[in-house]
Amino acid sequence: MKELFTKLYIKSKTLTGSLSISAAEIAKFIGGEVAGDGSAKINDMSSVAFCKPGNITFASNEEDLAAAEKSPASCILTTVKKEKYAKTAIVVDDMKKALTMMYNAMLELKPRPKGEVHPTAVISQSARIGRNAMVGPYAVIEDDVKIGDNARIGSGCFVGKETVMGDLCELFSNVVLYPQTVLGDKVTIHAGSVIGADGFGYVPRGEKIYKVPQMGNVIIGDNVEIGANSCVDRGTFTTTVIGSSTKLDNLVQVAHNVKIGKAVLIAAHVGIGGSTEIGDNTMIGGSVGVSDHVTMGNNVKVGGKSGVHGKIKDGVTVMGYPAIDADDFRKFMAARSLLVKHLSRLKKLIRQTPDDGETSEKQTKEG
């Protein structure tokens, strides 16, 4: 399938210089069926509220379809089957899958918009900006920064000295990269996120609190996406690492010295404590707290709002506070229901049991 699209790409570029695929070509790629004129040319995808002529839009129900048919879009991707559509339609069974396939292909296919460096951007003379890179208004780029080709730096971003970014990176507005941050290719960081700030390290001594120097940096692999207002702290003495294809949601905290593997999914409000290591393909639900110095294996799943500490083996699903095996957590929930429903029976059971137990408890402690 990849081959098909590469071929299409070349053809489209040759013909037009900008994206232009036919509805029939898209249908073939995403496994849909064309109704109407398969030769209709598509230049982009967008939702019905914002679509323009040449766009393909989408509709999952009759109401949306009616709106899409009245819209300026040139083609409709739809799961609604009917005799005749007001314009070219591509009919599919699974909208999410179809749109995801189409979107990712278009990401590759679409010619990059022309990169321009806004005249208000403050760029050090020693910084090296790649070809066709876009730098927005009021961005600040410090000494010895290297930015790859086709990068897009949003308005108000700060890129600290000696930072290195690969090709096709995108920083939305007001992102801050502290000095010496390293980004691979195709890294996307949403607005307001801060990469490379000092980790939280202090040594209290008597009345004073001494700051531990945070002298490492952050290295982020290829194809990483980081949500809005998230934070990844620089290493204390070495490096905080986020592996390639890993995705962080909004408001995530990654502390100093953390090593996150590849293709890890971390939902919003997750906090990961210092020096924790997380394996590949692990998934962490929203609002989870992971303590410091935790070791989490590959393919681990952590249920939302859990608190994780210690060592979590490969492939395990954990949940709870502190997190335990998910099956055990379900048993605990069953026990909780019993205790809530039969609180008075629990009281009675406890009352009926002679309290020599308390003694044996103490003995156990001393033993």
Place this chain on the structure above:
Amino acid sequence: MKELFTKLYIKSKTLTGSLSISAAEIAKFIGGEVAGDGSAKINDMSSVAFCKPGNITFASNEEDLAAAEKSPASCILTTVKKEKYAKTAIVVDDMKKALTMMYNAMLELKPRPKGEVHPTAVISQSARIGRNAMVGPYAVIEDDVKIGDNARIGSGCFVGKETVMGDLCELFSNVVLYPQTVLGDKVTIHAGSVIGADGFGYVPRGEKIYKVPQMGNVIIGDNVEIGANSCVDRGTFTTTVIGSSTKLDNLVQVAHNVKIGKAVLIAAHVGIGGSTEIGDNTMIGGSVGVSDHVTMGNNVKVGGKSGVHGKIKDGVTVMGYPAIDADDFRKFMAARSLLVKHLSRLKKLIRQTPDDGETSEKQTKEG
């Protein structure tokens, strides 16, 4: 009461062109009693540390009253009763209520400060800025944006293309609105918040992780206030909605496709998962995590730090992780206390019970 103030408003404007109400008029409106010169003219309210001549300040105890009497303020709102005040005083029983009434009335009464567009703001030629709107230094406003009258856009804000804002909206510094965001009238967003970033949607397939396109937008109703550094993600295919009069605290996360009703109060650090729906007048305590695809009714109350999933009916109060009915949660807490206090008795009880139970457990599972 509203009528009184409208009347006052007209009168004040006619007379002076800027806010000027007498102490007696304020006292009448908030239900207080004037001590001293009721004709003293008030132009604004402020705390004692920052007050200027013409201001009304406030004091809830003798110490604060002494400070207020020495301040340049022209009038003091106070709950401290005494014979004689050093300047005009309005005596009330409930300070919070009095200040809240006065503040909200003054919001309506105070003539809007003159809006100016700072010469450094980068504004697209196709953007339409309303009358008397203020645009701060280094703000960036993209193509086809529409901003209503009397709006205030803080320094360093980014307003993405095709965004629409009603009248009297206020964005504090460094707010980011991604393209196609829609704000009603009187929407206030505090510094650093990000509205309309991509939702967290990925489809893992073998070794690759495909991004689900986030093609919807965010619509925010009238009179919504959003705290600092919060995030509201755009819809995947449709719209993320925040109903009118809803208030979000700081560092709140609202995921893609969420629908929040009217007059909902959401405290700090709350995370709301994708496609969740929340009814009107619901209140959610701090640090709560709401899972994805939750349905929460009207007038629900969620206790702080709870984890909510499933379906919560109208008017219910829930708490815990996972959240259960608040009464049940209290029973569980009673059971926890018993178990902690009598751990050894629990051990004894368990020990005394023959373990054929474990077998029946398995049978239940298989049954």
Place this chain on the structure above:
Amino acid sequence: MKELFTKLYIKSKTLTGSLSISAAEIAKFIGGEVAGDGSAKINDMSSVAFCKPGNITFASNEEDLAAAEKSPASCILTTVKKEKYAKTAIVVDDMKKALTMMYNAMLELKPRPKGEVHPTAVISQSARIGRNAMVGPYAVIEDDVKIGDNARIGSGCFVGKETVMGDLCELFSNVVLYPQTVLGDKVTIHAGSVIGADGFGYVPRGEKIYKVPQMGNVIIGDNVEIGANSCVDRGTFTTTVIGSSTKLDNLVQVAHNVKIGKAVLIAAHVGIGGSTEIGDNTMIGGSVGVSDHVTMGNNVKVGGKSGVHGKIKDGVTVMGYPAIDADDFRKFMAARSLLVKHLSRLKKLIRQTPDDGETSEKQTKEG
């Protein structure tokens, strides 16, 4: 020890005008042993990846040591003992301690970089900027602000009117200080944090929600450090206070009217509810939620992800949701393990207990 460094400082400044200490002097101060040329001059410290001639770098294992020996650094701090090093080495037993001591001393010793006000900074004519202060590009400083000597204001910061900052404060990029914020000396605030936004106060009345005016401010003591993307709200009628030497991590929320004591350590994602008071030297783990109106004593420790309410006495360690004494929490965890392991026995025990209990339970409620 302090005396030694003051002496060194004067000497160094006299000699060179910029930092220049010998390896022998550093070794003496941090209690290490010099191997090689003790007269080697040191001008700064940095990790091996970014070090330059004149720097001291560090290595905790043989591999790092090999890299450090090949680096341009002039001196190596190391815990690895061997016969001969490729360049001057200082050998210590505890790397973290040695680096922390050296870092804090160098902070004092290093001559401040020359402060410059970037020509793009928008600074009110009534603002007073201290000697040798640095103001970055696109910073905005409003009326009547006072900034102390040697301050550093990062790019894109907003400093609201009537704000007062002491000497040697540092704001990283895109920090927002709302009007009337007060910072002591040596306050460091990392990128994206927002100080002084409105607290979350509303009075619902019928269909409308009235905003409680937030008219106080924020006062932050000396030597405070605040992480990235954190929020500290202004007081409602009075002041939100953060005591000197207190440290906040990233994404922390401090609500209105909170009073935090001295030398308190607060980890990431902690939320502190309105009007809560926290004593000196208290430590709060990550993702903790503290309710409003909590009173927490001195030297309290709160385990990660706990939920705290009520009153916590001096010196107590608490944990759990809601938080209880840490010993009790451990007992509860033991009970949880028992219940999970022997769920069927619990069921049996409950089943065997006659349900007159439920009646007595009800009676208790009515009683």
